[in-house]
Amino acid sequence: MLFHFGEGVRLEKLPLGSRIVYPPDPLEPIAHPERAIKRALGKPLEDDPLKSLLRRGMKLTIAFDDLSLPLPPMAAPDVRQLVMEEVIDMAAEAGVEDIHLIAALGLHRRMTADEVRHIVGDRIFTTFWPDRLYQHDGEDPDANVYIGKTAQGEEVTLHKRAAESDLVVYVNLTLVPMDGGHKSMATGLATYRGIRAHHNVKTLLGSRSYMNPPDSALHHSCIRQGQLIEDTVRVFHIETTVNNHAFPAIANFMQKRETDWTAQDQAMFLGMKQFTDLAPPAFKRNVFHAMRAPYGLTAVNAGQVDAVHDKTLEAVRKQISVSVEGQTDIVTLGVPYLGPYNVNAPMNPVLVVCMGIGYLFNFYRHKPVLRKGGVLILTHPCRYEFDAVQHPSYIDYYDEVLADTTDLVEIERKYEKRFAQDPWFVQLYRKSHAYHGAHPFYAHYWAAHGIDHAGDIIIVGGEREVVHRLGFKAATTLEDAFEMAEQTVGRHPSVTHLRMPPIMLCDVE
Amino acid sequence: MPWYSGDRGPTRLTGVIGDAVHDLQRVRRAWHWDSPRPHTWPERGVVVPTPASDLGWARQEPVRTIRYLIQHGLLLPFTEVMSHPKVEGREWVRELERPVIFAANHSSHADTSLILHALTDRARDRTVVAAAADYWFKRPMLGNLVSLFLNTFPFSRTGGAQGQLHSSSQLLKSGWNLVLFPEGSRSLDGRIQEFKPGVGHLANETGTPVVPVHIRGAHRIMPKGQKLPLPAPARVRIGKPMTPLVKEGSREFTARVEKAVRQLSEEPRQPELQGSWIERWRALKPRELTYGED
Numbered sequence: 054m055l056f057h058f059g060e061g062v063r064l065e066k067l068p069l070g071s072r073i074v075y076p077p078d079p080l081e082p083i084a085h086p087e088r089a090i091k092r093a094l095g096k097p098l099e100d101d102p103l104k105s106l107l108r109r110g111m112k113l114t115i116a117f118d119d120l121s122l123p124l125p126p127m128a129a130p131d132v133r134q135l136v137m138e139e140v141i142d143m144a145a146e147a148g149v150e151d152i153h154l155i156a157a158l159g160l161h162r163r164m165t166a167d168e169v170r171h172i173v174g175d176r177i178f179t180t181f182w183p184d185r186l187y188q189h190d191g192e193d194p195d196a197n198v199y200i201g202k203t204a205q206g207e208e209v210t211l212h213k214r215a216a217e218s219d220l221v222v223y224v225n226l227t228l229v230p231m232d233g234g235h236k237s238m239a240t241g242l243a244t245y246r247g248i249r250a251h252h253n254v255k256t257l258l259g260s261r262s263y264m265n266p267p268d269s270a271l272h273h274s275c276i277r278q279g280q281l282i283e284d285t286v287r288v289f290h291i292e293t294t295v296n297n298h299a300f301p302a303i304a305n306f307m308q309k310r311e312t313d314w315t316a317q318d319q320a321m322f323l324g325m326k327q328f329t330d331l332a333p334p335a336f337k338r339n340v341f342h343a344m345r346a347p348y349g350l351t352a353v354n355a356g357q358v359d360a361v362h363d364k365t366l367e368a369v370r371k372q373i374s375v376s377v378e379g380q381t382d383i384v385t386l387g388v389p390y391l392g393p394y395n396v397n398a399p400m401n402p403v404l405v406v407c408m409g410i411g412y413l414f415n416f417y418r419h420k421p422v423l424r425k426g427g428v429l430i431l432t433h434p435c436r437y438e439f440d441a442v443q444h445p446s447y448i449d450y451y452d453e454v455l456a457d458t459t460d461l462v463e464i465e466r467k468y469e470k471r472f473a474q475d476p477w478f479v480q481l482y483r484k485s486h487a488y489h490g491a492h493p494f495y496a497h498y499w500a501a502h503g504i505d506h507a508g509d510i511i512i513v514g515g516e517r518e519v520v521h522r523l524g525f526k527a528a529t530t531l532e533d534a535f536e537m538a539e540q541t542v543g544r545h546p547s548v549t550h551l552r553m554p555p556i557m558l559c560d561v562e
Numbered sequence: 563m564p565w566y567s568g569d570r571g572p573t574r575l576t577g578v579i580g581d582a583v584h585d586l587q588r589v590r591r592a593w594h595w596d597s598p599r600p601h602t603w604p605e606r607g608v609v610v611p612t613p614a615s616d617l618g619w620a621r622q623e624p625v626r627t628i629r630y631l632i633q634h635g636l637l638l639p640f641t642e643v644m645s646h647p648k649v650e651g652r653e654w655v656r657e658l659e660r661p662v663i664f665a666a667n668h669s670s671h672a673d674t675s676l677i678l679h680a681l682t683d684r685a686r687d688r689t690v691v692a693a694a695a696d697y698w699f700k701r702p703m704l705g706n707l708v709s710l711f712l713n714t715f716p717f718s719r720t721g722g723a724q725g726q727l728h729s730s731s732q733l734l735k736s737g738w739n740l741v742l743f744p745e746g747s748r749s750l751d752g753r754i755q756e757f758k759p760g761v762g763h764l765a766n767e768t769g770t771p772v773v774p775v776h777i778r779g780a781h782r783i784m785p786k787g788q789k790l791p792l793p794a795p796a797r798v799r800i801g802k803p804m805t806p807l808v809k810e811g812s813r814e815f816t817a818r819v820e821k822a823v824r825q826l827s828e829e830p831r832q833p834e835l836q837g838s839w840i841e842r843w844r845a846l847k848p849r850e851l852t853y854g855e856d
Contacts, residue, residue, distance in 0.1 A: 145840045152839065176846045179653060180839055184831060 054550060055311055055322070056531075057387030058514060059400060059434045060337040061329035062307075062322070065385075065531045071548040072381065074422070075310050076557035079296040080372050082349020086132065089353050090139045093291070097356030098364065103140065103289060106220055107147035114218040115140060116157045116242055119188075120168050121393035123228040123295060124554075128345035132293045134174035136224045136353065140291075141177065153214055154186040157223075157241025160248060160489035161394070162443050162482070163188050168397075191244040191489065192479050199246070200285050203277040207250035212242040216286055225292045227365050229373070229416070229556060230264050233292050234362035235279020236272065243278075245473050245491055250274055252491075254461045257501045262415040264558060266366065279358060291355040292365040295348035296372055297555035304344065308555060334399070334438070341390045342397050370558060373416075377559040380424040382546035383538050385531070386413050388433040389554055394488065394496060398440035402519050403447050403455075403493050405433050410510065411499030413551065417559045422549055426508035428538040430531070435515030435523075442486055446478045450493035451522065459524035461501050469494045509541045617716070620709040621690065621738070630687065632711055633678065641679045644793045645672070645783055649680040651800030651836050653845040654773060656682050661734050662803055664689070665761050665819050666775035667827070668743035669752045672783040672791060674712055677741055677775060680798040689739040692717035692730065694747070719746050719758075727760060731768045740764075744816065752781030754824055762806070762816030771803035772819050774835065776826035799826045801835040 054073065056063040067073070083089045094103040107113065117133050120126060137154070144152055154177070156169060169186070170178040177186065189212055190196055198216045200209040215221050215238075223241075227233035240248055251274035257263065259270035266272040282288065300307045304325065306318035314322065329337055352368035354361045392400060392408035400408065409431040414421065423429055439448045454468050469491055472478060478490030504510065510525040511534045520527035528534035538546065551559065619625060641647065655662070666677055674691050681689060695716035699705035708714050717730065734740055742764075744757035765772050779796035801822055806815045825832050837845070 141843060145843050148840070150838065150840070176843070176848070179846060180842045185839065 055307070055387070055552070056385070056432045056550075057307075057389040057554070058329075058432045059388065059405075060334060060341050060390040061434070062326055063387070063432060063514070064326070065432075067385070067531075067550055068535065068548055071550060073550045073552060074375055074377055074557065074559060075552050076297055076555040077372065077375060079298040079308075079349070079555075080351050082296055082298075082351060083353075086135055086350045086353070087139070089350065090136050093353045093355040094139060094143070097289070098354060098360040100289060100356035100360075103222070103355065104143050104147070106287075106289060107144055107149055109148040109150070111149055111151065111219040112217060113144055113149050113152045113220050113222070114215050115152070115154045115222045115224060116189075116212075116215060116238070117154070117172065117224040118226055118232075118237065118241065119156050119158045119161050120164055120172060120396050121161055122226050122232060123346065123348055124391050124393060124396075125299065125342075125344050125346045126171065126396065127226075127295070127348045128301070129171065130174055131172050131226075132295065132348075132350050132353075133172055133224050133226055134177065135350075136291055136293060137173060137177055140222055140224070141180075152181075152185060153218075154181055155212060155214065155242065156186075156188040157237065158189045158191070159240045159243060160191055160245060160482070160492050160495070162486045162488045163190075165486065189242055190483055191248075192483050197244050200281055203274075203281055205274070205277055207274055207278055208246050209239070209250075209278045209281045210244040210247040211238070211282060211285065215242050218286060220287050220289060222289045222291065225290070227292050227294050227369055229412075230266060230366055230369050230558065231269075231272075231415075233365055234266065234272070234275070235282075235358055236275040237290070238282050238288065239275040239278035245489065247278065248495075249469075249473075249491070250278065252495045252498065254465050254498050254501050257498050258505060260502060262417055262421070262502065263499075264415045265418045268418075283358065288358060289355065290358040290361045291353070292361050293350060294352045294365055294368040294372065296351050297557075298348055299346045299555040301344055301347055310552075334436070338390070338399060373556055373558045374418075374560050375557045377417075377422055377549075377561045379562060380420060381422060381427065381549040382424060382542040383428045383430060383535070383548045384414075384423040385430045385548065385550045386432070386553065388413065388431050394492070395440070395443070398443045399436075399438045400433075401439045401444055401447050401451070402435055402437065402523055403451060403496050404444075405431075405435050405512075405515075406500045406523055407496035409433065409500075409512075410503035410507075411496070413553055414500075414503040414506075416551070416553065416557060417561055420561045421506055422551065422559050422561055423507060425506055426541070428509045428511065428541050428546075429503065429507040430511045430513060430528075430534045430538065432513045432531070433515055435512050435519050437516060437519050443488060444493070445481055445487050446472055446475070446490045447488070447493040447496075450497075454493075455522050455524075461498060461504070464497070465494065509538065511537055617706070617709045617714070620706075620713055620715070625710065626687065629710060629713060633686070637675055637711060638679055641672075641675045644791055645676065645779065645796040647676055647679055648795070648797045649800070650797070650831070651802075651842075652680060652682065653842050654800050654802055654837070655680075655685045656846065657849060658685055658688075658739065661688070661737055661739050661770055663734070663761060663765060663770050663772045664739065664741045664775050665744050665757070665772050665823065666741065666777055667749070667754045667823055668745045668747070669749040669777070670780035670784045670786070671748075672780045672796070673743065673777050674714075674741065676777050676780055676796055676798050678712065680775075680800060685739060688737060689713065689741060690715050690733055691741040692743070694719050717742075727764060727767070730764055734764070734768045734770050740770075744819070748786045749781070750786055752785070754820070754827065757816050757820040757823075759813045759816045761819060762812035762814070765815060766806050766810075766812050769805075771805045772815075773803045774801040774819055774822035774826055775799070776801075776823050778827065799836070801826050801832070802837045802841070 263269040354364040388409040473491035481487035517527040693714035699716040744761040745755040782794035
């Protein structure tokens with residue numbers, strides 16, 4: 054059985070009777086994306102055609118998601134590029150002079166010019182960068198405005214340009230059900246003040262799971278904020294979905310079930326296994342991060358946010374939903390080399406927690422695949438390895454905060470504000486390519502529900518000291534991990550392996 | 563006839579050799595090997611001047627392919643490393659439907675490389691650079707070498723230039739873009755000098771659009787008098803193509819081009835010269851491929 058193992062892969066044996074859940078095969082992509090986009094803009098859901106909303110003399114802002122989506126980054130052209138080109142064509146035809154494009158980063162790192170160019174394409178980049186195409190800065194006091202409070206007391210902030218626009222067109226790519234909808238504007242164009250309203254331990258513990266918006270306290274909060282934003286500014290939402298063709302031809306075996314591997318797939322696997330076993334981590338990282346996913350567009354919807362997002366979720370579920378019967382005592386997961394917050398950087402220990410226990414564990418509807426008190430087993434090398442440019446606050450978080458405690462409530466109370474307001478982290482977030490000072494906290498909070506739910510968490514192949522610092526148990530082999538799990542779940546436990554990525558959403562009966 | 567008659571044999575052979583030596587001595591004596599040319603005589607070549615070469619070989623295959631390789635292997639990477647040029651307005655020269663004249667300010671030998679670096683491959687391949695005939699082509703070897711690298715052609719800047727303007731217009735008419743430095747020579751301090759009216763005359767005569775180009779920073783790379791380049795950042799700002807207005811004289815049009823180049827040097831973007839976003843967006847529209855196209 055193939056297990057992702059950071060920038061590598063492992064072959065493991067699972068106990069007899071183990072259940073393996075595979076992601077569905079990629080859906081057939083739309084043959085003519087440009088036509089589908091034109092159609093969606095011409096006949097939006099519960100809104101007027103985009104063309105009729107554009108007029109000479111208006112202030113138009115186009116906002117779009119950053120490079121944390123999709124994963125791995127999409128092979129050019131990115132679907133957001135195709136959508137934005139169509140919107141800009143319409144704006145040019147209508148004679149809209151005042152147009153700005155903003156990368157909705159939220160508290161993520163600033164992208165490099167080449168990364169922005171990859172998302173928007175050459176034509177948009179050449180025309181607008183850097184005067185009219187730029188990135189959101191959640192710490193610029195002059196570029197953000199406070200809009201008000203929701204009925205639940207959540208503060209709402211928004212990028213000033215967006216707030217002052219006659220129309221904001223948001224171009225989103227929804228890879229997983231957590232993305233899109235009101236969350237796009239409420240986090241992408243907000244400041245720390247607005248984001249902390251839902252990115253906190255209490256809200257995330259109440260999100261069962263945040264991959265299923267109706268059961269997610271996080272999304273309820275974002276919806277309330279989004280409605281306030283809609284009262285302030287006219288928003289035209291465009292959402293796209295892609296299939297789960299996540300790996301290029303060279304790594305196509307990762308896309309298939311092991312029993313379906315051809316001789317070529319087996320040879321590719323063996324080649325990659327030898328390469329990843331022998332090559333130094335930095336070299337492997339460069340090779341892995343150069344991979345571009347040949348995603349295909351499966352749906353594009355435009356119009357009013359809620360109407361669009363309902364359709365989008367339907368399309369996403371059609372691609373990634375898998376029916377799973379009942380819960381299990383042990384869940385095994387291979388943590389891959391890439392998560393939303395380490396594009397072109399190593400996955401540091403905090404991000405391993407975020408990816409494995411935050412994201413992968415939460416890919417369920419109704420109830421987790423793992424029973425309450427069960428054992429979650431992850432495979433990842435989990436090295437003490439940080440990118441000083443992208444993750445400076447993560448280094449301090451690991452060295453200072455996790456050395457003190459792993460209790461998320463205490464961490465939030467004691468440290469979050471100090472990190473968020475640290476002038477050096479603020480400076481790096483604004484001027485360099487660093488994640489915000491509060492970001493390592495959020496990355497850790499994502500795992501709050503998983504940590505709370507699991508009786509034990511074991512990381513196989515991880516550096517012992519690092520795994521212990523994270524508050525988990527370390528095992529050298531999967532057999533050892535099963536042996537250790539017996540202490541929690543007893544002899545002869547039921548085991549389920551979730552073979553992700555490509556991603557899937559377990560619909561647990 | 564007896565052998566001693568004197569008409570044949572060794573006697574005749576001796577006579578022939580003697581004659582030849584005599585002739586050689588006469589010629590040698592008559593030839594002014596090292597004596598100066600009498601100053602009263604007219605200058606050689608002035609009365610019947612040799613026609614200036616327009617270096618047509620440099621615009622033919624296989625020289626074009628060799629130049630492509632030289633530029634992509636040496637010139638462009640070197641320019642990138644030395645100055646990492648920032649280019650604005652490349653959209654205006656991306657898809658040129660007809661030849662244009664690039665009129666740029668001139669403060670350094672690095673100007674030409676920076677302009678060529680700023681052009682697209684398609685435009686660069688069809689671009690010739692006007693190089694001062696009295697500077698670059700004084701030594702034929704140097705002139706030919708520079709032509710091989712940069713596709714230059716000799717351009718007289720010393721007046722009486724009808725012939726040169728004629729050859730320039732011939733190049734434009736045969737589909738070549740032309741890089742001109744209308745200031746005539748490099749500025750000493752980096753400031754823009756007055757433009758000479760040749761550019762307006764050429765544009766008027768051939769109906770060719772002029773693309774104003776401003777280069778900032780080249781002066782720091784290789785100012786006049788410096789032999790070797792130094793690394794320094796540069797920016798090339800390309801404006802919208804300009805065409806002479808109806809009844810606009812050459813001097814008036816040149817003045818307008820000069821004003822445009824001066825305005826391009828100013829810090830914020832110049833939408834009236836660089837185009838509104840809508841104009842630039844349209845200029846960047848991908849070409850629609852038609853059957854039979856490469």
